[in-house]
Amino acid sequence: MSSRALVIGITRLGDLIQSEPLIRALRSHAGFNSVDLLIERSFVEIASELSSVDDIVCIDFEDTLRPLSVRSDRLPLEAFARIVKRMDTAQYDRVFNLTHSRPSMVLAALASRGSEGVTLDESGYQVVRNSWLRYFFATNLARPWCAFNLVDIYVNAVAPRMPFIDRIPRLRKPLDREIDSRSYTNTPHVLLHLTASQSDKQWPQPMFDALTSMLIDRGAEVTLVGNASKDNDHRGLTNRRVNNLIGKTSIRDLIELCDSADLMVTADSGPAHVAACRRLPVVAIEGGSAHAFETAPYGIANLVIEPHLENVVHRIPDKRSTSAPASRVSVLTVLSAAERLLCQGESIVGSEGCTVYETASGTYVPGVELRPINGSHFEYEKWQSDLRKFWYNALTGDPDGKTPPSGRFSKLFDRAVDACKQIEKVGSDSPLLTAASRNLTKAEQELDGELLKHPPLHHVVAYLKIARSSLSGTNVSGQAQELRHLYQSLSMAGKCLEELPEARTINVTRHNNPMEATA
Structure with a gap:
């Protein structure tokens, strides 16, 4: 059928x-x-x-x-x-x-x-x-704590065990060559995509101009692409090895350019993902409200340069304070990243307060992961690594190990499980149901309270509130059963959170009702 x-x-x-x-x-x-x-x-x-x-x-x-x-x-x-x-x-x-x-x-x-x-x-x-689309909604309220690439969130909503190679986005036009067969000539062709959708994502025009001049001095041919505006005409770049196509390319033109180029340098933008589809190596300069763990161009060995968000581990997530400007990334860092991809092995010149990540196939969790190769945001990266394991285990039903966990978070999840079992047992018996419901409310309040002590775990509370508001059971017992399954899966995955460091809170702003927030 x-x-x-x-x-x-x-x-x-x-x-x-x-x-x-x-x-x-x-x-x-x-x-x-x-x-x-x-x-x-x-x-x-x-x-x-x-x-x-x-x-x-x-x-x-x-x-x-x-x-x-x-x-x-x-x-x-x-x-x-x-x-x-x-x-x-x-x-x-x-x-x-x-x-x-x-x-x-x-x-x-x-x-x-x-x-x-x-x-x-x-x-x-x-x-x-859908548990994975629920996770996507919750982490949109706390953007720095999305631990999965958007490709993987979408795929996991349907096929969480889909192999990495099948997760790479594809376009209709067949690939003429794979990345392994690209050969860099003495005159590499570099695409520079110069525009972004947000001001914090935009790498400044003078920095792009300086990068263009340095690439030309090193023998490259450069093609400029992007949306035309008064802020990025780049008319001063008149070298014969600069092809200025700003405001002149269609999507099909961009695909053709990606197929003939050796490298793209771009801000976090749609064309970065077009390039990744065509297996064109990418240097992506992150900035703005989205973050590299969510938006990196999908594939192997792309380089993503991300400025650190200050105090991110200790700051309660707030959509108004999740941006780190791309302008922090230096021209020399971008140039050295480009040379690493073009020359196979050049070292990276770092930028203060920034990390250069390389995209790779995940070791423990299917999908793309980021590996720092210059600079480090260690505490943040530790949280992200463990949250990645926690959520994958919780949402796919793949608990990490067969021994029931016994840590602080797992115990709190288990109390909620026991309270749900009580509600399932008493059914619609009004006096007993009232007492059992109070026990569940108390268990959930204790659980939420402990999670809220850690700013990186606030999105877990948002997820739980969304899940509690989205129950599909037609009666009390059915809804309690749904909640029990939810808390059981989180309890089994909870061991991934037990060794995480304490996070000192420096802000008290929070979303009280995530279902009312527009992500």
Whole structure:
């Protein structure tokens, strides 16, 4: 029997590319015969290049999405009716919403009762289905503590054991050559992508100009790409070995350039992921609210340079204070990273307060991981490494070892498990149910209180609150059973957290209700 899935990706260029392995996994691992993609119309060009998409459903931001995203007297009922009619005709068996907006939540609920990600339950309440998409929502409220690349979050939502090589995003155009067959000539061709979506992500124009001059002095040919603006015309670069294509390239042009180049240097941006699809080595300069563990270009041996977020281990996560400007990264650091990839083995010149990471296949957890090769943010990296193991074990049902853990966090999770068992046992018996519910509330308050002592674990509390608000059981016993399974899996994975250092809190701001926050 034919089955159809819809992926809602009303998001940015890079996120769409990172969703491509999920679309393939829906076919290869989840058994769907057809997978469609719903996008905002301005991204139809890149969506058309994704290898596994059957049909593209377009939605207009100005007509349909903006009135629902802000206060408006005009509701886009006609536009929504057209989209809903098309989705109803398609009869999707499953919908995966990868977007955290109210319009996408409504669309997911209307498209199929079997919707995952942010959606609405039968009573119209916001819920988040699928444990990995729930993790994505929770860590969007604490961006520095996302321990997984976005590709891996998406893939794990469907196929957590999918091999690394199959997770690398693909485009429709076949690869003419693999990375191992690239040969660097005496005149390497370097793409410099000069623009980013946020000011903190933007590496300053004078630094790009200086890097361009240094690359030319070393014999390279340089092509400049990016969106045209008054801040990045780079008209002063008139050398014959500089090809200025700023504002002149389509997505297809960019793909062709990636296939002929030897290296791309870029800020955290969509073209970094286009390059990674084409197995083009990338030097990515991180900055802004997203962080390297989540946004690094997927593959082997790409280099990611990330400025440290000060006091990140001791700061309670706040979406307003998670940015470290890309301008901290020096020109010499970027140049030496480029030379390392072009010349196979040059050492890296560090930047103060920055780490250079190399992407690699995960050792203990499937997917891409970051390995520091210059500079270190040791305490942060230790937390990320252990959180990565904790979450993978908890959300895939792969506890690390068969011996029941007995540490402080596991004991607190186990108390919640016992309280859930009490509720399952008493069922709808009102007096006993009241007492059992009080025990569960007390156990959850103790658990949350201990987790909140550690700023890196605040996203765990956000996850738990989202999970508690998203129960699908039709009665008290069914909901208690869901919670018991959740706490049991977290308890078994809890041993990954037992040796983590104490984290001194320096801020008291927190999200009280993560379900009300727009990630």
